[in-house]
Amino acid sequence: MAVNGTNGVHAHTARPLRAGIYAPIPTFFVPDTEDLDLESFDAHILRLAQAGVWPLIAGSMGEALHLSHSERQTLIQSARRALDGAGLTRVPIIAGTGAGSTRETVELSKEAAAAGADSVIVITSGYFAGVLATHRPALKAFFTEVAEKSPVPVLIYNYPGASGGIDLDSDLITELAADSPNICGVKLTCGNVGKLTRIADAIAAPDFYDLHPRKNPAAPFLVLGGFADFIHASNFVHAHGAITGLGNVAPYTLAKLYEVSVASVADxxxxxxALRLQGIVARADYTIAKASISGTKYLLEKLYGYGGAPRKPLPPADPAASEALWAHPHVQELVQLERELSGKIPQ
Structure with a gap:
């Protein structure tokens, strides 16, 4: 059993992922020094977990590329301590471990598991995209080897915008789901609803798990969107929720949208x-996503008093653009709804 990183003694307890809403957690930094701001990081993770949104650490929103191996481990350990200390011992942690080489991706996955991560999410290596994009066997071999060597289940992260334009197709992802028992899902940040539908349909086949049993029977293959604008519709094609940056800004709203959408399939x-909630969320997602990491951090500063700037060389949020983002009617509509659902008095 792997050590969970909380105190170096207790055995790691598997916390399988389940359908729902996950948020890629920003990494917060101390002004001037750019050291990790663990106080804000822990407070944010608890805020989201208490709303029913679970954390993904060291992903794209978390500026994984700007973090050292030891900083990634520190974040996972800090998050686990905070969750356990709040009695949220069953909340799982996903950690981003994609790197340039297969070797380093495996190394990061092992380090993440030792620090307390319950699953890892791996993006396709995009530096040599000119070679890999058209080399299907190499793409499959990358995820297959990482899954075989990772101590914890692996999610595929399909994000062409951050992997040199490499866009895994539904056939390859479905093939990996069938052939690699330690792969537990996919995050589709390609925005391709048709791809999501095809993969979810394959996984929903009555005999899928009989034909392709999982390494961990309690960890099914989850099909997760990378945006919040089609959460409602995705439930009708047997998908399982989303990993979305908007969950940082409005966790109660995203959790409520998912809950009502799931229930609406039968009722x-x-x-x-569900459509009313989805409309508010879709409009806000479209507006806020364009502001990227710095815009999300600015909104967190306005809402909760922490956020700060990204790590250099990413620039801080432009003051005028940020104020316009905050004042945008799509954002204010979401903020009002989030305050209502969380019990906060509108300000």
Whole structure:
């Protein structure tokens, strides 16, 4: 059993992922020094977990490329301590471990598991995209080897915008799901609803798990969107939720949207409310996503008093653009809804 990193003694307890909403957690930095701001990081993770949104650490939103191996481990350990200390011992942690080489990706996955991560998420290596994009066997071999050597289950992260334009197709992802028993899902930040539908349909086949049993029977293959604008519709094609940056800004809203959407599959009377919530979320997601990491951090500063700037060379948020983002009617509509659902008095 791997050590969970909380105190170096207790055995790691598997916390399988389940359908729902996950958020890629920003990494917060101390002004001037750019050291890790663990106080804000822990507070944010607890805020989201208490709303029903679970953490993904050291992903794209978390500026993984700007973090050292030891900093990634520190973040995972800090998050686990904070969650356990708040009695949230069953909340799983996903950690981003994608790197340039297969070797380093495996190394990061082992380090993440030792620090307390319950699953890892791996993006396709994009530096040599000119070679890999058209080399299907190499792409499959990358994920297959990482999954075989990772101590914890692996999610595929399909994000062409951060992997040199490499866009895994539904056939390859479905093939990996079938052939690699330690692969536990996919995050589709390609925005391809058709791809999501095809993969989810394959996984939902009545005999999928009989034909392709998982390494951990409690860890099914999850099909997760990378945006919040089609959460409602994705439930009707057997998908399993989303990993979305908007969960940082409005965790209660995203959790409520998912809950009502799931229930509306069986109860048509709930669909108008699900569609109302989805409309608010979709408009805000479209507006806020364009502001990227710095914009999300600015909104967190406005809402919760922490956020700060990204690590250099990423620039801080432009003050005028940030104020315009905060004042945007799509954002204010979401903020109002989030305050209502969280019990906060509108300000």
């Amino acid at each position: 048509a009377s709930l669909r108008p409310e």
